[in-house]
Amino acid sequence: MSTVTVTPRPLRPLARVRRAAWLLGALFWSAFAVLEAVHHGRTAGLLAFAFLVAPDLTFLVGLSDAPRMEKGRLPPRAVPYHNAAHRAPVPLALLALYVAVPLTWAPAFAALCGWLAHISYDRAFGYGLRTKEGFQRG
Numbered sequence: 001m002s003t004v005t006v007t008p009r010p011l012r013p014l015a016r017v018r019r020a021a022w023l024l025g026a027l028f029w030s031a032f033a034v035l036e037a038v039h040h041g042r043t044a045g046l047l048a049f050a051f052l053v054a055p056d057l058t059f060l061v062g063l064s065d066a067p068r069m070e071k072g073r074l075p076p077r078a079v080p081y082h083n084a085a086h087r088a089p090v091p092l093a094l095l096a097l098y099v100a101v102p103l104t105w106a107p108a109f110a111a112l113c114g115w116l117a118h119i120s121y122d123r124a125f126g127y128g129l130r131t132k133e134g135f136q137r138g
Contacts, residue, residue, distance in 0.1 A: 018123075019123070019126070023120070023121075025124075026117050029116040029117035033110050033113035036048060036110035044107040044109075044110035045110070046107075047110055048107075050111065051112070051115040051118070052114035052117055055082075055115065055118050058085050061078035065078075072135070073134040073135055074134035075134055076134050079130045079131075079132055079133075083130060086119055086122060086129055088116065088119050088120075098112065
């Protein structure tokens, strides 16, 4: 039995800067979600946490196919849901709508902050959108 050692490729300088920017964004959105939770109460905190976790629940769509997938691959059936939940323009558009429309329910804003924090953390740690076959892009 032989073992294969995989050494990760070093990040290029631009990729490091991009990941650092995503990490700063993640910390910003996390702090904003916590601030909203502290200022607006338990409902805002619960929704911020729920939306921080919820995008990864899209993995459950392909749970029955997961044992047949190789490591690191998402079942193709779950890819559209995963990619939809991990696109930053979606919560950013909802955030713009929240600001433009006279909506005053702070827990909705906290939830969007949690969602953006999740997406930003994923990008900062090298996780992004998936190909239609279920592999990481890039």
